[in-house]
Amino acid sequence: MKTIKDRVAKMSFLGLLLALVTTSFYAPSAMAHGEKSQAAFMRMRTIIWYDLDWSSDSVAVNEKVNIDGKFHVFAGWPETVELPDIAFLNIGIPGPVFIRSESYIGGRIVPRSVSLKLGSDYEFSVVLTARRPGDWHVHTMMNVKGGGPVIGPGKWVNVTGSMSQFRNPITTLTGKTVDIETFNEGTIWAWHGLWFAVGLAWMAYFCKSPVFLPRWIMAHSGRRNELITDADKKMTIAFMAGTVVLVLFSYGSANSTYPITIPLQGGVLRDIPALPDQRGNVHVKVNGATYRVPGRAMSMDLTIHNGSDTAVQLCEFQAGAIRFLDSGVCEDETLYPENVLAPDGLSSSDNSAIGPDETKTITVTAQDASWEIERMSDIIYDPDSRFGAIIWFNGEDGSRQSAILNEPLIPVFM
Amino acid sequence: MSSTQSAVRSHAEAVQVSRTIDYLGLFILFFVILGGFHVHAMLTMGDWDFWSDWKDRRLWVTVTPIMLVTFPAAVQAIVWEHFRIGFGATLCCISLVLGEWINRYFNFWGWTYFPINIVFPAILTPGAILLDGVLILTNSYLATAVFGATAFALVFYPCNWVIIAGLHMPVEYHGILMSIADISGYHYVRTGTPEYIRMIEKGTLRTFGKDVAPVSAFFSAFVCIMIYFIWHFIGRWYGTTKFLQQT
Ligand SMILES: [Cu+2]
Numbered sequence: 001m002k003t004i005k006d007r008v009a010k011m012s013f014l015g016l017l018l019a020l021v022t023t024s025f026y027a028p029s030a031m032a033h034g035e036k037s038q039a040a041f042m043r044m045r046t047i048i049w050y051d052l053d054w055s056s057d058s059v060a061v062n063e064k065v066n067i068d069g070k071f072h073v074f075a076g077w078p079e080t081v082e083l084p085d086i087a088f089l090n091i092g093i094p095g096p097v098f099i100r101s102e103s104y105i106g107g108r109i110v111p112r113s114v115s116l117k118l119g120s121d122y123e124f125s126v127v128l129t130a131r132r133p134g135d136w137h138v139h140t141m142m143n144v145k146g147g148g149p150v151i152g153p154g155k156w157v158n159v160t161g162s163m164s165q166f167r168n169p170i171t172t173l174t175g176k177t178v179d180i181e182t183f184n185e186g187t188i189w190a191w192h193g194l195w196f197a198v199g200l201a202w203m204a205y206f207c208k209s210p211v212f213l214p215r216w217i218m219a220h221s222g223r224r225n226e227l228i229t230d231a232d233k234k235m236t237i238a239f240m241a242g243t244v245v246l247v248l249f250s251y252g253s254a255n256s257t258y259p260i261t262i263p264l265q266g267g268v269l270r271d272i273p274a275l276p277d278q279r280g281n282v283h284v285k286v287n288g289a290t291y292r293v294p295g296r297a298m299s300m301d302l303t304i305h306n307g308s309d310t311a312v313q314l315c316e317f318q319a320g321a322i323r324f325l326d327s328g329v330c331e332d333e334t335l336y337p338e339n340v341l342a343p344d345g346l347s348s349s350d351n352s353a354i355g356p357d358e359t360k361t362i363t364v365t366a367q368d369a370s371w372e373i374e375r376m377s378d379i380i381y382d383p384d385s386r387f388g389a390i391i392w393f394n395g396e397d398g399s400r401q402s403a404i405l406n407e408p409l410i411p412v413f414m
Numbered sequence: 415m416s417s418t419q420s421a422v423r424s425h426a427e428a429v430q431v432s433r434t435i436d437y438l439g440l441f442i443l444f445f446v447i448l449g450g451f452h453v454h455a456m457l458t459m460g461d462w463d464f465w466s467d468w469k470d471r472r473l474w475v476t477v478t479p480i481m482l483v484t485f486p487a488a489v490q491a492i493v494w495e496h497f498r499i500g501f502g503a504t505l506c507c508i509s510l511v512l513g514e515w516i517n518r519y520f521n522f523w524g525w526t527y528f529p530i531n532i533v534f535p536a537i538l539t540p541g542a543i544l545l546d547g548v549l550i551l552t553n554s555y556l557a558t559a560v561f562g563a564t565a566f567a568l569v570f571y572p573c574n575w576v577i578i579a580g581l582h583m584p585v586e587y588h589g590i591l592m593s594i595a596d597i598s599g600y601h602y603v604r605t606g607t608p609e610y611i612r613m614i615e616k617g618t619l620r621t622f623g624k625d626v627a628p629v630s631a632f633f634s635a636f637v638c639i640m641i642y643f644i645w646h647f648i649g650r651w652y653g654t655t656k657f658l659q660q661t
Pocket residue numbers: 032033034035137138139154
């Protein structure tokens with residue numbers, strides 16, 4: 001008796017453990033800092049985020065943060081990533097710590113997936129409403145179907161207050177205003193609870209009499225059919241009829257409470273407007289580029305032709321999310337995340353202004369520990385060792401012009 | 415106590431042992447089924463059950479009963495054959511729903527803070543009772559497959575409508591039409607589940623216009639009949655005892 005009990009207790013413990021393991025088997029991903037684990041060529045040669053602006057880095061619950069900017073869809077898109085025919089403007093945060101109140105590409109609201117064209121630039125903006133207090137790393141992010149997420153730079157945003165103050169009211173076309181943070185939860189709990197109780201009652205009815213041993217003995221001695229009595233059958237009919245009646249009642253009551261409903265909405269937006277040309281008339285030819293591993297420096301030999309009608313000066317080089325600035329020419333005023341900003345990371349053999357129609361050949365070096373820290377230097381171990389970047393020039397007339405680079409990269413190990 | 419002696423000495427004690435075994439057996443069965451069925455459910459129809467903005471009139475209605483008639487069929491084959499126990503399907507379904515609730519409440523809400531009204535599971539008890547009932551009344555697996563599995567699929571959408579109807583109210587959201595469920599899915603960011611992964615309202619039932627839910631349910635019922643048979647035999651095979659001859 002005791003041994004049986006012990007064994008059964010052990011088995012039940014095992015069952016309980018199994019149940020716990022399997023129920024905690026899946027939790028939606030609370031992603032943060034995935035950016036560094038992404039292949040460097042993906043960050044350099046897919047979606048290039050620029051002109052980013054976070055409206056604030058500290059808000060209270062229910063307050064909004066806007067992330068605005070532009071992105072360039074790299075024309076030299078790598079072969080290993082599916083083309084962005086279907087892409088979704090997401091936001092990289094650890095779960096719903098903010099809600100995404102609005103998001104736009106080219107001025108269109110995009111709760112749907114979109115189709116992006118290679119070589120084009122788009123304007124985007126995401127409006128987040130703070131929901132849960134804490135320090136959260138907020139990344140720009142584009143999901144590409146068949147290519148996975150392309151994660152842009154992340155900035156820490158501090159949220160203060162308490163989640164219990166969070167409200168999310170929505171007014172429907174039928175004139176009801178509901179707080180979708182909690183709407184319908186009572187109905188869900190009540191009906192789930194009721195049906196769970198009905199299921200338990202159904203089982204309890206049959207468990208009143210012995211369940212396993214005597215029934216097994218009878219079933220295996222040819223007396224199976226005596227085990228279901230007429231009373232059991234009557235009860236079965238009652239339960240089945242009750243089930244049907246209850247289902248019809250719940251269906252009817254839902255229809256009378258919500259007479260007007262629509263199906264779920266989805267579909268791809270294929271005609272998102274791109275920005276007009278963002279580059280300008282400065283043309284850059286790369287004569288050669290090397291990455292010096294010990295010095296964490298990328299050097300490029302560039303021939304620059306200024307085809308615009310104002311003198312320009314090289315000010316910035318951006319690879320992936322990392323921005324290398326020439327502090328003598330420009331500095332960042334956008335609260336750009338510090339870990340991917342090298343305010344003094346760009347130097348060149350000659351950075352005097354290039355006049356209209358002038359051509360100049362210079363050596364440019366982008367040097368910073370962030371090559372290593374952000375694991376961008378892994379580019380030299382990529383199967384397709386090319387780099388992609390935007391290079392920016394400031395015009396004397398206050399304009400900004402840029403050029404896209406897409407060239408092979410040769411590592412130097414000594 | 416030697417191993418040849420009986421563990422019980424009187425009738426009263428035998429009854430008591432039998433009852434203890436009942437309770438512990440039910441307890442173990444409940445949680446073992448919960449574990450197995452839950453993994454099966456997550457791997458086969460996970461996202462449809464996880465998110466309210468996946469619970470559509472076409473795919474959710476079709477996929478869920480097909481994937482969930484499986485364990486009930488197998489468990490019925492075992493417990494009806496060997497014990498004439500008539501609640502096999504209900505046991506499976508309420509243990510699954512309990513497991514799903516534990517997962518949704520503690521992981522989705524408690525850990526990642528998705529509101530319950532986005533991550534609630536589907537109601538399954540009505541279909542399970544009808545499936546059990548047909549087996550008890552007809553004592554025929556064929557009839558249970560044909561009528562029971564059909565009822566299991568057909569009752570699925572109507573019995574769940576009461577918890578999703580409110581989430582299908584129309585909203586004009588910054589110039590486009592969205593349901594409350596769509597807005598929830600958009601607001602409460604899932605970085606790992608971008609919009610294009612969402613499989614809803616897809617298929618070739620366009621000619622049926624807006625009455626796609628009944629058509630999907632009947633299609634699901636048809637497939638459920640076949641799935642019921644397959645899993646009945648899996649259960650049967652699982653429930654056999656074979657002795658190896660010692661040579
Ligand atoms: Cu991060």
